[in-house]
Amino acid sequence: MDTWFHTAPYVVSAYSGYVYPNETVLPWGVLIVIYPYITGLVAGAFIVSSLYHTFRIESFKPVARLALLSAFAFLCFAPTPLLSHLGHRERAFEAIWTAHWTSAFAAFGYVASFYALLLVLDIWFAFRADIVAMAQTTKGAAGRLYRILTLGSYDVSERALGYDRKWAGVLAALGIPAAIGLHGYVGFVFGSVKSREWWSSDLMPVIFLLSAVVSGVAALVVIYVVSSKLRRTAIDENCMTGLARVMWVSLIGTMAVEVLEYMEMVYRRVEGFDMIKQLVAGPMWVSLATQALCSLVPFVILTVLLVRRVRGRALVGWMSFSAVLMMVAVLAMRWNVVIGGQELSKTLTGILIYAPSLWGREGVIWAATLFVGSFVWLWALVRLLPPWAPIPTSKKGIINARADFGETGIDPARRHEWELREGG
Amino acid sequence: MNPAWARCEETEKSEEMDKNKPSKSEIGRRGFMCLLGKMSATAAVCSSVAAVALESVPTAAKPKVAEPQYPATGPVPGYDWTKHRWAFGVDTTRCIGCLRCVEACKVENNVPFNPNDYRTWVERYVYLEGEDKPHIDSQSDPKNIAAAGTLTNYRFSDRYRDAKVEKSFFVAKLCNHCENPPCVQVCPVGATYKTPDGVVLIDKNYCIGCRYCVQACPYGARYFNDETNTADKCTWCYHRITKGLKPACVEVCPVQARIFGDLNDPSSTINEFIRSHRVRVLKPWTGNGPHVFYNEIDSEVS
Ligand code: SF4
Ligand code: SF4
Numbered sequence: 001m002d003t004w005f006h007t008a009p010y011v012v013s014a015y016s017g018y019v020y021p022n023e024t025v026l027p028w029g030v031l032i033v034i035y036p037y038i039t040g041l042v043a044g045a046f047i048v049s050s051l052y053h054t055f056r057i058e059s060f061k062p063v064a065r066l067a068l069l070s071a072f073a074f075l076c077f078a079p080t081p082l083l084s085h086l087g088h089r090e091r092a093f094e095a096i097w098t099a100h101w102t103s104a105f106a107a108f109g110y111v112a113s114f115y116a117l118l119l120v121l122d123i124w125f126a127f128r129a130d131i132v133a134m135a136q137t138t139k140g141a142a143g144r145l146y147r148i149l150t151l152g153s154y155d156v157s158e159r160a161l162g163y164d165r166k167w168a169g170v171l172a173a174l175g176i177p178a179a180i181g182l183h184g185y186v187g188f189v190f191g192s193v194k195s196r197e198w199w200s201s202d203l204m205p206v207i208f209l210l211s212a213v214v215s216g217v218a219a220l221v222v223i224y225v226v227s228s229k230l231r232r233t234a235i236d237e238n239c240m241t242g243l244a245r246v247m248w249v250s251l252i253g254t255m256a257v258e259v260l261e262y263m264e265m266v267y268r269r270v271e272g273f274d275m276i277k278q279l280v281a282g283p284m285w286v287s288l289a290t291q292a293l294c295s296l297v298p299f300v301i302l303t304v305l306l307v308r309r310v311r312g313r314a315l316v317g318w319m320s321f322s323a324v325l326m327m328v329a330v331l332a333m334r335w336n337v338v339i340g341g342q343e344l345s346k347t348l349t350g351i352l353i354y355a356p357s358l359w360g361r362e363g364v365i366w367a368a369t370l371f372v373g374s375f376v377w378l379w380a381l382v383r384l385l386p387p388w389a390p391i392p393t394s395k396k397g398i399i400n401a402r403a404d405f406g407e408t409g410i411d412p413a414r415r416h417e418w419e420l421r422e423g424g
Numbered sequence: 425m426n427p428a429w430a431r432c433e434e435t436e437k438s439e440e441m442d443k444n445k446p447s448k449s450e451i452g453r454r455g456f457m458c459l460l461g462k463m464s465a466t467a468a469v470c471s472s473v474a475a476v477a478l479e480s481v482p483t484a485a486k487p488k489v490a491e492p493q494y495p496a497t498g499p500v501p502g503y504d505w506t507k508h509r510w511a512f513g514v515d516t517t518r519c520i521g522c523l524r525c526v527e528a529c530k531v532e533n534n535v536p537f538n539p540n541d542y543r544t545w546v547e548r549y550v551y552l553e554g555e556d557k558p559h560i561d562s563q564s565d566p567k568n569i570a571a572a573g574t575l576t577n578y579r580f581s582d583r584y585r586d587a588k589v590e591k592s593f594f595v596a597k598l599c600n601h602c603e604n605p606p607c608v609q610v611c612p613v614g615a616t617y618k619t620p621d622g623v624v625l626i627d628k629n630y631c632i633g634c635r636y637c638v639q640a641c642p643y644g645a646r647y648f649n650d651e652t653n654t655a656d657k658c659t660w661c662y663h664r665i666t667k668g669l670k671p672a673c674v675e676v677c678p679v680q681a682r683i684f685g686d687l688n689d690p691s692s693t694i695n696e697f698i699r700s701h702r703v704r705v706l707k708p709w710t711g712n713g714p715h716v717f718y719n720e721i722d723s724e725v726s
Pocket of ligand 1: 598599600601602605606607608624640641642643644645646657712
């Protein structure tokens, strides 16, 4: 009887206002909003790191390794909302051991593990020289940890470092289809459910993918700015402009596809369109307006920043502001998909209103804790493997990948110096 | 809508096809039986390979028909689940909305007594004079619950007593035990599965409680049981029908508005119902192939 008080009240429309009795409890709550959200952050962060590691776009160098660690931190937390949502968490691994392949959910374990493996390897190659340096200089338990992390490979000759860079590039390149796969897949989880008018759409994987990039790059901007402030180091303007470009492009893509999706819905007058109108005007308007505003404002800001070539503090300030708004926009978008889809009854004659509880396993506090947890984990990772590299003085922008094989004999402790030279 | 005879034939055909499928797809995680199935499938493959090798004639490469997919005994001793194809009928011209079926189902199947979880429910469609759309409610409508005054017994409030009602009828709803169940398709662990006698079941000891199936069912037939922390839904009282009994809701219906029987048996009540009425299924465009047949319902019923 308890559950009666947690049910979603439904709107009684002019006529039926009818929803199936079993629908009065929404199967998926705020945890499943946060699940694709955190998963999405992985993509954006990862793509930035690939832009440096694979495409050698020099301006992303200051954040390339930070982006790798961020992607990994988010990926570690991506399954947690899903896990805590399960009725039987102890059976979670059955979805891997005895996966039922016709299910979109079954692939998650595999896709995510493959991605995690790629990321770990990528991180190892990108940080190997530092790990070796720290293994040789750090004492105590931490030193032991670094020595384990070297995996016995202490070779930091220039040739070995060249291999590292090459492998980091290859893995980052492999990671791009993996990222697309992961996020396209998350969109498929929703888009393939034909029982839900609001979800069942071919554009869903594309929307999820593009918005994932938006949120991930935005998160990276925030992480970069905050960490630079905390470390009292300068923020690289070239890097910020580069990030602004990536954000701008992915934002345009997302907005275009989203608008297309809504327009199509309106133009085709899809089934249950009258109810969709009520849904948009009713329980969903706040989150929809949030999504629209928090996408449009950063779009305008970014356009101005890029067109007028704004630099300095103004650039950093406005970028941070836009990044935060964009993170909110994507969160609102996830909410609109996951919750909105369930608020529209399968009867197509009624609407449910979801009000998340604050406490409890399905509550907002727990969902927020998991989200914050990924940042705490990132902080720990950054302490373990400081990703900071000196800002390159290069003006060339794109360096020649073949230049990696140059002189011989580099002191691992002086690797940064070497990188500087390589960059110039 | 196919005529009933064609449908029966189709059912038989698809069952035939089912038998030829490798053992993993449908009941892949049924423990011991799964192992049996795998062993027999492997044996079949091995023997056909051996046969091909021995004959060494390319034209003989046609693989042998695999072993039957399901062990004849099924999960219930003495019950051959390959011999039946169950189906359900709802005669809406008979239903009086007494809701005994809903109560019986809750008791029979330990469904939590709250207004959010039902294995079966009854909808009331009321057309008032001068209106072209029906007013729909079910026993779990707040007004009806208030009228009942309890959550263990159900009733429809008499809110239309003074209204000018043009037409009204009740429609019983339950899991449609679909031919191509999307709930089975989306289950990440295969905890929900279709039996050879056409019943869609959930393995409570295997379900991880992700609720994807609850989302995927277009009929709202599934709910999440907070007591077992697994998905739950109508089983057509599998524990009863495998013993030759009728589902509880069919048993208690005072007016025989609920009909249950075996499509494989030409003289069964369900075949009789389908033969003698024009029937339709709900949301046929989903391609799910429901096996609950309704007569005399408006297109507003979905
Ligand atoms: S009615 Fe719903 S729960 Fe029942 S078999 Fe069909 S899709 Fe599955
Ligand atoms: S809730 Fe259970 S039966 Fe339903 S899809 Fe998830 S694991 Fe399968």
